[in-house]
Amino acid sequence: MARVIALANQKGGVGKTTTAVNLGAALAHLGNKTLIVDLDPQGNATIGLGVDRSELSLSVYQLLLEELPAQEAVLPTKYQRLFLIPSTIELAGAEIELVAMVSREYRLQEALKDIKDGYDFVLLDCPPSLGLLTINAMTAADSILIPIQCEFYALEGVTQLLNTINLVRRRLNPRLELEGVLLTMFDGRTTLSQDVERDVRAVFEGRVFRSNIPRSVRLAEAPSHGKSILEYEPHSRGAQAYLALAKEVLEK
């Protein structure tokens, strides 16, 4: 029985893709068959896993807009038990194309229905907006993991995100839960990070993962080699943090 987790936050650059790729790699490393679905037209998760987008003919675009059976878009990655449904540049036009379609919010849920139970986890990497691609992810998901960067602007958008989650739960997907809030780019030396951590843990009491993801240049370097942090620097703080996060997710 698969657990479908959406990685969502409309604030940009907070670590959604880095978490999708490295949590996915860590879950696979720990023995779980995992599928990452790249719903961002920028395709950073696709690139970060070393896939050449220009060579792709099938992607999540065909799933959403042409009812392609999902299995046909699934790619293996270099990691055992880790698979990907990539995104290509065509996805950039999808939000406007979806507006006019019937049951447009359910396209991804429909597309994943037949294949999701072949996996232990399905991770949905969302773009930095609350448009129809993110709404599709929230409708298809069992839960949402919210990465929050340890910086000031990070807290501002969370209310809007929580309102959207409630709206989706009421109207589109009654089983949608909060998987948890993840503090990213945490730099223990700055009071800014400490202040944000204190505020986030106060607001979300107990829904914040124990593991913080430290700010670490190794995490930013790994995608330029098309590698997960586990392969790029297995003993780094970033790799340890994502393994610890995977274990927390498995505990639930």
Add this chain to the structure above:
Amino acid sequence: MARVIALANQKGGVGKTTTAVNLGAALAHLGNKTLIVDLDPQGNATIGLGVDRSELSLSVYQLLLEELPAQEAVLPTKYQRLFLIPSTIELAGAEIELVAMVSREYRLQEALKDIKDGYDFVLLDCPPSLGLLTINAMTAADSILIPIQCEFYALEGVTQLLNTINLVRRRLNPRLELEGVLLTMFDGRTTLSQDVERDVRAVFEGRVFRSNIPRSVRLAEAPSHGKSILEYEPHSRGAQAYLALAKEVLEK
């Protein structure tokens, strides 16, 4: 005669808002009457300038969707010669509402037509997407300033952004030019930053500003005090870099 500059990049978290606020403050500090227009539903520029969004009744939403005369939404800031058209949460629905409207791409251009010549500079802070809010900004703008974070994923989306700029130039706004590319969050100690700088300067030959904006926690702290970097830490590297950038923009 105002220069209207859009700050655009669909990659999230690259420094669009930080540049809008601090370049705006620096231009005003150097004697130029400057208007910042916050086109991001997250309203980070509005918050970063110390404005309480919950108290606002008029914002850029009314300009785009209710043809409110722009002057009525203009707010003064605590800084002389620096003004703001704020954004509120209502803007989150604007992209879908705009889709069905006549000449939807020209709403901002129309709205700013009567007031822009009362300013030396108008800076448009865009959300992290290439949807109708960003298209409106590109249609209203004379030029585009592209902040690029000195990290790997930053280069990936630039081709898509340049394609969109060309599309807007061909179909909606023939005078649209590239103001320049700005390297942000530059950390000279990492090879990652040095590699990205080398790649960006090679790709954009001569269109990259001489001043890089250094990664500096002071820049991330300033908005939590509702202050520009010039007020928060006038002698910091961040403040010096944005003043140098303002001087480069004025040279053109």
